[in-house]
Amino acid sequence: MMSPLEELRHSASHILATAVLRLFPEAKLDIGPPTDTGFYYDFDLDHKFTADDLLKIEAEMKKVADENQPFYRKEVSRDEAVEIIKSRGQERYKLGRLADIPADEKISFYQNGEFMDLCAGTHVRYSSKLKAFKLLSIAGAYHRGDEKNKQLQRIYGTAFPTKDELAAYLVQLEQAKLRDHRRLGRDLKLFHIDEDVGQGLILWTPNGSILRQELQTFISGELRKQGYSQVFTPHIGSLALYKTSGHFPYYKDSQFPPIVEREFMDKLIGAGCSCAEMANRVEAVSAHFAAQVNARTGAETITADRVLPDDQLLHGFMLKPMNCPHHVKIYASQPHSYRDLPVRLAEFGTVYRWEQSGELNGMTRVRGFTQDDAHLFCTEEQVPGEILKCLELVKIILTTLGMADYRVRVGLRDPDSNKYTGEAANWDKAEAACRDAAKTLGVPFTEEPGEAAFYGPKIDFMIRDVIGREWQLGTVQVDYNLPVRFDLTYIGADNAAHRPVMIHRAPFGSMERFCGVLIEHFGGDFPLWLAPEQIRLVTISEKVDDYAKATLDQFVAAGLRASLDTHSDKLGAKIRRAELDKIPYTLVIGQKEAELQSASVRSRAKGDEGTHPVATLLTRFANEVATRALPEK
RNA sequence: GCCGGCGUAGCUCAAUGGUAGAGCACCUGUUUUGUAAACAGGCGGUUGCGGGUUCGAAUCCCAUCGCCGGCUCCA
Known part of the structure; x- marks a missing residue:
């Protein structure tokens, strides 16, 4: 059952489709559900909707509402449903949607006036209930959310029970723009993004740098209390490092391309090596290396087609897309006793990721950012306690900043997928540890299968920006993969070598995203300790x-x-x-x-x-x- | 990356094929002020960048870069 507001908005989307078909009879319909803030409907139409069309459609919607059309529900058999869809010329998407309905479920249509749509319901009784609605924007949206499918035109709108509520919502949208971190960032001179420097690369101006520095000082103090050690590592690491970690070439699409050593570059160019060959060689590894990794992981992690003779391998560096391999190497640089654990290595580490251009957004989605990162190396038994301490740290930060409007997500394995690394027994323990820690922390949380990383379960703190988009900030992740890939050990009480477990955690997530959200949280009215000018x-x-x-x-x-x-x-x-x-x-x-x-x-x-x-x-x-x-x- | 929209002074905007302009900010001068805007003058632009159409382009066309809203993605 839908809530009354959802019902209203869902009905608004049917009326939107009714109006669109009146004005553009050739439009093919996909789906039109309610959302948290309104509704949308997806159309396939050669004509591209314009802002002007939106006004015309909205006017037509008002007519439909004024016609006071009753909504009728009609339950039909599957064959009848096919007939109805065909008779209306809507088989392109609707037949697929019909096929999605399980065999044991009732098939229903809803009709208002001349319009009829495959729909589970429910709806308002009469179209005249629609007294306050507004069409807001047009956007492209892939059919079924799959970029391999055709991109449809989505019309977004919103609807409320009364005109006053609609007006209040529109005012709220306007006010939100005033708190937008991109606007405040410029007005208060907090940061700058310059075309010549590059998309998604933040220049922290003096005022913003004060904000960031104060936050770093704050958290550094908390880390000292919790027994962390501060480390520093460089911005690049050799390709070999990321081949060992497994991040290259597996994640190469979201990384900046490798920096290849000049000597090898010159040699290849001199030999007339093609671009494709170079690319292959950058990704290749030696037979010895492949054998080593495959032995450690107990599987064919590196396939034979990636192996090349040593003298054909390319040497180079990556801009680091994460800090973990560097920290792993610090851990591995010395032998460790179980008495030393947990080893907690912290760094404000700057990483670079190749985000798609359309996803970049102010400070909240960037291509270079600094994580308040740390990696904890501990025994299996220490995992639950360490997770809890990490969560408490996040909570201290959010409480200090008065950020209460967040949700906690425990990301678990997708039971239907086999993309995960590590033994099932370890996963069970780690998932239980995450769940228990979230419970102990005493915040509401949701468990979401399929949201785990491939190497372990995680706990994420999610927060909304001024226009309702949700961003992941703090994160705590359990990792069984890297200790294996890098053959990490510690000596146990039994004098034998054991495998430590790694925990990745970043309470702020990244300084950039966190500051972006923080600017909006305070609307620029920072507490005294954070205010650039006090x-x-x-x-x-x-x-x-x-x-x-x-x-x-x-x-x-x-x-x-x-x-x-x-x-x-x-x-x-x-x-x-x-x-x-x-x-x-x-x-x-x-x-x-x-x-x-x-x-x-x-x-x-x-x-x-x-x-x-x-x-x-x-x-x-x-x-x-x-x-x-x-x-x- | 994809769909759509938008790029004019530091900011907010005007000029719709015919001399690029206003307010604020900034600088200078006058003013010496009691809790959200004193007055006057001045500086500031190859209209994102590159092509094209035209006697003439901020304006029309093409390409490109960037921004915005979605979609997809996010180790």
């Missing part, structure tokens, strides 16, 4: 410039980020500028304040708070920073 002193007349400068020095000496506005504008103009810059505290300084060694406080949250001694303010602000207090609403 305090702005504004003078009333130049007579107090000297006092203002001396006061500024006191705030700066106390470690606060303060500035002084001595422009000759009137006070109102300076206040306005400070408000637009979203400065947490504006300190007004005039003759009166200078005489009393004080400043008049205007807070972003409360407005004018009256005059206070500078000494009091220094203590107050320092305390607010130290406690990482959230902004008052």
Whole structure:
């Protein structure tokens, strides 16, 4: 059963299709369900819908609504259904949709006026229920969401029970645009993306860098408490490293192409080697290497067609698409006793991934980003406890920042797939550990089969941006694969070598995406400890410039980020500028304040708070920073 | 990558085939100001980039780059 709102929106999508068929009788229908925020319908039509068409269609929809058409349900046999679909010339997609309906389920059509659609229901009783709707956009969408299929034209719209609710939603959409991190990023000078540098590559400007630096300092403190060790690794690694890890060529489509050593490049070009040959050689490995990996994994992980003689192998580097292989090598650089475990290696590691151009989005989807990454090497028994500590870390961060609107997803194996590596028994244990840890953490979570990584289950923290798109931020992943691929060991109490388990975790996910979401979360009104400019002193007349400068020095000496506005504008103009810059505290300084060694406080949250001694303010602000207090609403 | 839309000054926008313009920002001067915009002047553009059509292109056409909304993807 649909909720009343879903029913309304679903009916709106039928009325949309009704209107489209009136205006474009040759249109072929696919499907039109309700969504969280409205509805859509997918059409196959040679004519490309324009913004103008949208207005015409919407007007036609209003007519249909005004005709007060009743919605009728009609249950039919499968043969009758085929007949109805054919008689309406809609067999292109509807017959396929009909075939999806299981044999034991009833087949129904819904009819309103001249329109009839294969549909499980349910619907409103009369089309006149549709009083408040609006068509919003046109988009391409692959039939059945498969890019191998034809791309259809999707019309999105929204509908509400009343005109007031619709109007409120549209206002909300407008307001959301004002919090968009791309807009605030420019207005508050937080970051810049430059065409000449490259798509999806973030330039952190001074203000944004303060934000990022404060977050890094914050989490670094938490990591020290939890026994992590800080490491640094380079931005590139040899191709051999990623062949061992299995990331190349398996994920080559989402990586920047390899950097091939000049010597080998010159040799190949000199020998007239073709592009295709070079590509093959970049991916190839030696027979010895293949045998080694296959022995470790106990399977034909590297197939014979990837093996070439040593002198034909190409040497080069990858821009690192993840930090794990580097961290694995740090672990492997020394022997480990079970007494040393867990080994926790942390790094703000910058990685590069070749995201499709159409997916890039401000700071939330980029091609180069810095993960607040760490890899934990532990015993099987330590896995549950370590997962829980990782989750607690994420929770501390989200709580400190007042981010409560997120969901937790436990990603499990897809029971119907065999793409996973590692033994079933380990998977069972790891999945149970993830589930238990999520329960212990005490946050609502969903278990989603098929969302695991191929190397282990994971727990993701998902959060929405201002326009409702969901992004994965923090993540904790269990990995049985890399310890095998790299033959990692530790010496157990029994004096024998054992295989450690790896946990990958990044509480923020990436600094870029996290900051993007954080900017929208606060709408640019950052808590004092994160605000790039914490305090702005504004003078009333130049007579107090000297006092203002001396006061500024006191705030700066106390470690606060303060500035002084001595422009000759009137006070109102300076206040306005400070408000637009979203400065947490504006300190007004005039003759009166200078005489009393004080400043008049205007807070972003409360407005004018009256005059206070500078000494009091220094203590107050320092305390607010130290406690990482959230902004008052 | 795919479908559609959009690129004019730092920002918001105007000019629809006939001399590229306004407000804000910025700079200079005047003003010395009490909680969200003082006044005046000035600077700023090869209209994303490259071709084409035309006597003449910001405007029409082609190509390309980028951005936006979806779709697909996301180790």
